[in-house]
Amino acid sequence: MMHRDEVRECGLAARDAREALERAEKATEGPWCIDHGRVRQYRPDLGLTIHDIASMSGSRSWAADAEFIAAARSDVPRLARAVIAVAELHRPVTAYPGGVKREVCEECHYPTQFGVAGAWPCATIRALSDALEVEA
Ligand SMILES: [Zn+2]
Numbered sequence: 001m002m003h004r005d006e007v008r009e010c011g012l013a014a015r016d017a018r019e020a021l022e023r024a025e026k027a028t029e030g031p032w033c034i035d036h037g038r039v040r041q042y043r044p045d046l047g048l049t050i051h052d053i054a055s056m057s058g059s060r061s062w063a064a065d066a067e068f069i070a071a072a073r074s075d076v077p078r079l080a081r082a083v084i085a086v087a088e089l090h091r092p093v094t095a096y097p098g099g100v101k102r103e104v105c106e107e108c109h110y111p112t113q114f115g116v117a118g119a120w121p122c123a124t125i126r127a128l129s130d131a132l133e134v135e136a
Contacts, residue, residue, distance in 0.1 A: 012134035013125070014087035021080040028053060030073035034066045086128060092120040 028051060033042040037056050040049035054069055056062035093106045097115030105125065109118030121129065121136035129136040 013128045013132050013136075014084055016132060016134060017080040017083035017087065020076055021084070024073070024077045024080065027073065032070040032073040034063075034070050037062060037066070039066050039069045083128065083132070086124065090122055090124045 028041050031042050031044070032039050032053055033049060034040075035049045039053040039056065041051040041053060042049050053073075054066070056066045059065050089107050091106045092103050093109075095102050095104045095109060095116050097111070100115070102116065103120035104116055104118045105120055105122035108122040108124065109116050111117075125136045
């Protein structure tokens with residue numbers, strides 16, 4: 001039997017992603033682009049760049065650095081939202097198979113003849129946590 005009121009937030013991966021998303025949302029609105037050696041805010045509705053974000057002078061690999069910085073403005077929020085979506089889908093819940101309390105993944109658990117499979121943290125959360133180098 002599953003106790004829905006015991007559903008909890010999935011750990012550090014979601015927290016890290018929310019913090020990254022919050023930092024991105026505080027930064028100058030995107031998209032950003034490269035314009036004459038500078039990373040600039042681009043306004044598609046106006047068809048022009050309007051604010052300097054970073055000047056790339058002095059950097060030996062300025063083109064690659066500028067491309068990375070400009071793309072990060074869009075990449076970070078997209079990837080953070082993906083991590084949050086996965087973490088919200090794979091959350092720990094408490095199950096009592098055979099009267100024994102166990103933590104299982106809300107999304108991945110399923111009943112077996114021996115109780116329930118899908119122990120917490122599930123493979124998805126372990127992979128996500130390993131990639132982000134955080135605890136599941
Ligand atoms: Zn899962």
